[in-house]
Each structure stands twice: as structure tokens, then as C-alpha cells.
Amino acid sequence: MFFEILALFLGILAGTITGLLPAIHINLVSAFLIASSAFFLTFTSPLVLVIFIVSMTISHTFLDFIPSIFLGAPDEDSVLAILPGHELLLKGKGYEAVILTLYGCIIGIIFILILSPVFVFILPKIYNYLKFTMFFILIFTNLYLIFKEKTSKLNALLVFLLSGFLGLSTLSLPIKESLLPLLTGLFASSSLITSITKKQKLPKQLVNSRRIKISKKELLKPSIAALLSAPLCAFLPALGTGQAAIIGSDIVGEVKRREFLILLGIINAMIAGLSFITLYSLDKARTGTAVAVQKLLENFTPNNLLIILAVILISAFFSFYIALFLAKIFANKMTNVNYKNLSVLILIFISVVVLIFSGFLGFLVFITATSTGLIAILLGVRRTHLMGSLMLPAILLYLPF
């Protein structure tokens, strides 16, 4: 029992670090853990490693909105939080933006518990039918997102295709951690370059949580939107938080900026948690951390599932308070920091991480992806079209002819 509890808290710590550090994704830690599992398994059990991975995933989900909102350096799950989050940051409400996503995460965790029986008992029965239509669902989803583009549908298609071909070429190359240069380039470094080129001075941030009010009405719309869209991500390959948020917000009608941040929190937490439930019910790994759990657990028992659900709940509770505490520190310190210099430092850090983990070929992907990400920003189209980098390869994989 000692090792299980230790793994839970070490997982929360690891998730806090990966959540706060731009470009360090939990998939990287999971891959390292799997590579060195032979060593860890000499003194512990696979379940202990699984507990570590699950708590790290949940903790990362809560924490990764902090760098996206305060530093403009998201990962692929929190990329959409940049715009509404940054707008609130420029109004001195960065802390409030983080709180909104955290409340969303808590709702997402509650939804995981509610939806678990549906995923365990119903999803396996309908999945086989869905599998054969996967190709058409993916095509339809992407066309829908392109046609919903408010600025220029042609530009949206262009960005989708550019990133799609970039994804195809990257995934066919022998690059270690190929998603790292691809996604950090498309989303993080391009945002940072935009921040560097703009002369931004952050106003003093409001950190009094008592003055932040969230009404029940504000929670209702995003909750319905997330319930309708997030489960799709559990079994549709390459469909991420961004796409789910757009589909969900389209279904329920216009979603305000604050509601959108809550929606992102709910969907992010749901996708992270439900990926483990989907692994149990369908034996399909939808995320990098679920792949790691799949490799560790040869026999995924109902008892394992209950332990994972408990770990999700406990790590969510601690991560919520850790994120509140750290968001307050960020909000207090950000106004004293030179934002431009900080963005340059983060950009250098990300570049070094890419070079270390993915090599020179990975760095070429990183530069190309950064330019593609900048194209989306400069054309003013939704950056979710950049997920074409994963969507196009997935569509080709499910090609029925």
C-alpha cells in the first residue's frame, strides 16, 4: 500500500512539473517510464506504475492551463485556452481564467464518474458499428469544422492541408517522440513568436478569489456542450479538446468567453480520464498515457478500473488546490516579469528540448511546424485546423478502399 500511495503523490508532482513546463508532455514521461519499466518492476508492481501514470495525467490536465494562459505556451490540449485566456490576462484577470478552467476540470471529473458505466457496458456494443464508419465520421467532422470557419473557409482548408501533409511526412520519418516537434511547433512556438513580436505589457493581475463569481447558468451550457462532444474523443482518433470544444459549443449555441474556458476544462479532464475507461472497455489506447497503461497491464481487471477511478478522484482533489496556489503565484509575479524576455527564454527552452529528444530531423519538423502555426495565426483562422497534422494521417489510416 505504501508504494501505491507514494506513486499517487509522485504522479501528482510529476504532472505538476509537466503541466507547468512548456513542451514537456506527460507522454514523454510515460515513454521514459515504459523504457525503464524493467528496472522499476524489480521492486514494484505494474499497478504502482499505472497509478503514477494516471495521477500524473490528471494533475497535468489541471496544471497545463497555467502556462497556456499566463505564458501563451500551450500544449495541444489547452491550445484554445490561449485566446480567451489571454484576453482575460490583458484585462488583469489571468487568475480568474485559470479558476474557470479548474472548475471545468472538476465538472469533467464528475462526468467521468457518471459516464464510466456507459463506457464500460454500452460502448463495446456500439463500437464495432462505429469503427466501420470511422473514415466518414472523420471526414464529416473536419469538413464541418472547416465550413464553420468564420473568416475564410479556403484559408481554413489550406491550413488543414498544410498541417496534414506536415503530419504525414513527420509520422513516416524515424523521429523519436515525433509528436513533440510537430505539436510544440504548430501550437506553442508559433504563439510565443507572436507574443515576442507584439509589445505587450501585462496589467496588474487580480488575485482575490472571493471576487470571482461563477453562476450556475455559466456552468450549465459548457456542461451540456462537453457531455455531447467529449465522449466522441474517447474513440475517434486524432480528435482533440479543441475540436470537441468547437463541436460542443456549436451544438448548444453561442458560448461566451468565460463559458468557453469552463468548457475547455471539462473536455480536457474528460478526455484524459475517459481514455483509461476506454482502454478497459474497448482495449483501445486513445492517448499516449493510455498506451503506457496498456503496455503495463497485461490483464486489465475490473478491480484495476476501480483503483484507476479512485486515483482520478484523489489526484483531481489535490491538483485543484495545487493549481489554485500556483496560479496565484503566477498572477502575482507575472507583472514584474518582462513578458517578451520570458517568451524568448521559453522558446529557447522548447527548441533545446526538441533538439535533445527528437534530434536534428525533429528540429526541421519543429521549424516547419512553427511556420505552419504562424500561417494560421497570420491568416486569422481557427488554430484547431492545425490538428489536420493528426487528422489527415488518421483519415488515410481508416481509408475503406
Place this chain on the structure above:
Amino acid sequence: MSQTNLLKICFSISILGIFSLLLISSLVQPKLISRYSELRLDESVRTSGKVISFNEFQDFGVIRLDNGIIVTCNCQLKENSTIRITGKVTEYKNQLQIQAEEIENVF
């Protein structure tokens, strides 16, 4: 720098980068195959497919894919998973098979 110029530079880097990556991938990648008849002895190949069966022996495992290709590996796999394999074509009892060097779970 004006936004139009920046956009032009980004387009140039993006398109040049994608073409370079495609070129490199065609130069360094093992041949992509999808059928048993495409296997050539000693060639480095890539393939993907659904695991129809997986038999584990003492030191290795034998995977049968839905495209009819047999793969030997030092791995743990589950039936019905979709995998991507890179490896070398070897011969066993007059039958060609892939000796896996890398196996990736696709979905």
C-alpha cells in the same frame, strides 16, 4: 516587417520544409508494403495492420496480421489491436516473414 511579408516567409519555410521532409522520408524510409506478395528477402520494410492472432513462445512471439503478413517479434501484443511495424524480411520454412525491429500501437 509587414504582415504580408511575414506570411510569405512562413509559407516559403512551411512548403520547403514539408517537401524536404517528404523527400527525406522517401530516402531513409524502409519500403511501405501492404501485401504478402510484396515481401522481398532481406529488404527493410514497413507495414501496418490488425492483429488477427498472437502466439507467444519462449523467446519470441508470432503475429498474424489481417493482410496475411506474418511478423516475429520480441513483444507482448493483444489481438485486434492495430499496429505499425518496421523490420527486415526473413525466411522461415520457405515462407517470408518480417522480423520486427519496431512495433507501434496505432489504435
